[in-house]
Amino acid sequence: MMGVVVVVFCICLVENMIKTKNLTKIYGNVAALDDINLNIKSGEVTVILGGSGSGKTTLLRLLAGLETPTSGSIMFANEDLAKISQKRLYELRLHVGMLFQYSALLNSLTVYENVAFPLNEHTDLDDTIIHTMVTMKLEQVGLRGFEEMMPSQLSGGMAKRVAFARALAMDPQVVFFDEPTSGLDPISAGVISSLIHETTVKTRMTSVVVTHDVQAGLDIADHVILLWQGRIIAEGEAESVRLSKDPRVQQFIKGEPNGPIPFSRSQTAYIDDLTYKPGCVRLD
Amino acid sequence: MVDFIGKLGRNTLDAMTKLGDATLFALATLRLLFTSPWQGKHFVMQLYAIGVGSLIIIIITGAFTGMVLALQGYHMLVKVGTEALLGPAVALSLIRELGPVLAALMFVGRAGSSITAEIGIMRVTEQMDALEMMAVNPQARVMLTRIIACAIALPLLVGIFDVVGLFAGYLIGVEMLGVNAGVYIGETIDKIALNDVFAGLTKSIYFGLLVGIICTYMGQRATPTTEGVAKATTQAVMLCSVMVLILDYIITSFYL
Ligand SMILES: Nc1ncnc2c1ncn2[C@@H]1O[C@H](COP(=O)(O)OP(=O)(O)O)[C@@H](O)[C@H]1O
Ligand SMILES: [Mg+2]
Numbered sequence: 001m002m003g004v005v006v007v008v009f010c011i012c013l014v015e016n017m018i019k020t021k022n023l024t025k026i027y028g029n030v031a032a033l034d035d036i037n038l039n040i041k042s043g044e045v046t047v048i049l050g051g052s053g054s055g056k057t058t059l060l061r062l063l064a065g066l067e068t069p070t071s072g073s074i075m076f077a078n079e080d081l082a083k084i085s086q087k088r089l090y091e092l093r094l095h096v097g098m099l100f101q102y103s104a105l106l107n108s109l110t111v112y113e114n115v116a117f118p119l120n121e122h123t124d125l126d127d128t129i130i131h132t133m134v135t136m137k138l139e140q141v142g143l144r145g146f147e148e149m150m151p152s153q154l155s156g157g158m159a160k161r162v163a164f165a166r167a168l169a170m171d172p173q174v175v176f177f178d179e180p181t182s183g184l185d186p187i188s189a190g191v192i193s194s195l196i197h198e199t200t201v202k203t204r205m206t207s208v209v210v211t212h213d214v215q216a217g218l219d220i221a222d223h224v225i226l227l228w229q230g231r232i233i234a235e236g237e238a239e240s241v242r243l244s245k246d247p248r249v250q251q252f253i254k255g256e257p258n259g260p261i262p263f264s265r266s267q268t269a270y271i272d273d274l275t276y277k278p279g280c281v282r283l284d
Numbered sequence: 285m286v287d288f289i290g291k292l293g294r295n296t297l298d299a300m301t302k303l304g305d306a307t308l309f310a311l312a313t314l315r316l317l318f319t320s321p322w323q324g325k326h327f328v329m330q331l332y333a334i335g336v337g338s339l340i341i342i343i344i345t346g347a348f349t350g351m352v353l354a355l356q357g358y359h360m361l362v363k364v365g366t367e368a369l370l371g372p373a374v375a376l377s378l379i380r381e382l383g384p385v386l387a388a389l390m391f392v393g394r395a396g397s398s399i400t401a402e403i404g405i406m407r408v409t410e411q412m413d414a415l416e417m418m419a420v421n422p423q424a425r426v427m428l429t430r431i432i433a434c435a436i437a438l439p440l441l442v443g444i445f446d447v448v449g450l451f452a453g454y455l456i457g458v459e460m461l462g463v464n465a466g467v468y469i470g471e472t473i474d475k476i477a478l479n480d481v482f483a484g485l486t487k488s489i490y491f492g493l494l495v496g497i498i499c500t501y502m503g504q505r506a507t508p509t510t511e512g513v514a515k516a517t518t519q520a521v522m523l524c525s526v527m528v529l530i531l532d533y534i535i536t537s538f539y540l
Contacts, residue, residue: 066413090419098417104410118418 017042017206023072032058034230043204047217050227056210097167097175103159105151112147115165137165157184177209310497313427320424330433338394342441350449354456371468372475374453379484387445388491392524396499400520403503404513427500434496442488483539
């Protein structure tokens with residue numbers, strides 16, 4: 001047992017839970033994020049929309065303190081992530097949940113142990129109470145009865161729902177969701193979406209949802225941020241983004257193949273690549 | 285030629301950088317022993333997994349090493365009429381050299397490779413990040429527990445290797461080749477000093493630490509892809525094996 005962790009800390013009620021300033025992240029010579037300034041309000045669902053490769057996961061990992069920015073700053077509950085100690089960061093994280101894109105369940109532990117993990121680590125609660133809490137979380141995601149399964153025995157969608165239960169196990173004040181509904185069947189996706197919405201409203205939690213699922217995203221969003229190639233190209237309430245005049249935004253929302261956002265990222269002309277040039281591509 | 289020298293230089297620099305990086309990693313990790321929450325339960329679990337997992341292979345190699353030492357030694361000693369010294373010959377080679385080295389090499393293949401692979405996979409599947417987000421320091425929970433478990437498991441395994449090897453050597457020497465049992469045991473006890481046992485033990489602790497550090501380091505620094513992990517695992521096994529032999533020479537030269 002780790003002993004009692006006295007929760008000396010409570011994220012104070014701030015209006016803006018997370019603020020970034022000129023946030024930039026460069027990998028090699030690719031700018032995954034370029035000059036991001038955003039404001040995530042407490043008690044709201046903020047949805048970050050964007051195509052694949054637009055920098056959504058990178059943004060989420062930066063906000064969660066898993067990566068350090070190339071430049072720019074992140075204020076989390078009025079504390080600068082670049083300036084706080086690791087101890088302080090861990091204190092903050094007791095109130096933060098994260099759902100990873102590929103679940104990231106601990107694969108040496110059962111479903112039950114995975115959901116119970118943060119509770120076992122950071123609280124001194126009785127096993128009976130932890131049992132009740134875990135059972136409730138698993139019921140919420142429709143996986144009661146799967147307690148003894150190992151992560152390797154679960155489908156991608158089921159693993160994601162377990163990870164969802166784990167992310168909410170500590171009743172966090174801030175939760176990051178990376179593609180919470182992708183890979184789920186429509187019913188599970190609907191349940192998860194409404195869970196995010198309901199939990200946020202009922203517990204005044206702050207949710208940051210990253211997704212490429214436009215409809216699901218706009219449905220639960222209080223605030224929408226649209227990302228394209230590492231930049232914010234639209235921001236506001238769901239309705240205002242839906243009605244935006246920006247052709248890029250419209251193309252993305254409607255999922256049209258033709259428009260200002262090219263489907264192919266190739267820099268060369270298609271006709272040039274189609275023409276066979278001897279010795280150009282060697283198959284050895 | 286210039287190309288070759290350039291490459292050599294680059295590789296050397298690369299290796300030095302890695303070595304420095306690994307040292308820093310080891311120091312930072314071992315420091316957590318004092319600064320992070322006590323990982324008792326997790327450490328015991330690792331000790332169990334690493335130690336018990338390697339037991340069978342250690343017993344088998346120990347037995348055959350003892351047997352071949354007795355067989356080989358007998359045929360050499362009998363030529364000069366000193367087969368009475370077979371006992372100490374077997375025991376000394378086992379306790380001082382072959383026990384620690386062979387057990388360490390087996391340990392690398394069995395436990396070391398799985399440590400690198402497991403850590404690499406935990407990184408690929410973001411389990412390390414998940415721990416981090418749940419305010420559990422993966423370096424303390426995953427790396428440190430495994431390094432310490434290696435440093436404790438290996439000496440114990442070497443002890444088992446030695447005991448099994450001595451017994452197997454006795455069986456071959458006395459029961460099969462007909463050396464007098466009293467002479468065999470008497471000479472062994474007479475010629476083996478506590479110092480020899482101590483030398484073997486010291487070696488195995490160093491080997492255990494070395495294997496633990498290299499294997500966790502290689503897992504941690506692996507390119508987080510399936511190929512990256514596979515490559516890192518192979519490299520960890522090779523690097524550990526070579527380093528064990530080099531370190532063995534260095535330690536032996538100090539103890540002689
Ligand atoms: N660890 C990394 N190393 C190099 N490039 C990366 C890394 N992570 C992300 N990228 C690059 O950053 C860009 C954004 O990636 P990501 O945030 O994963 O996008 P999304 O989640 O929106 O699909 C991509 O071009 C990707 O190739
Ligand atoms: Mg992503």
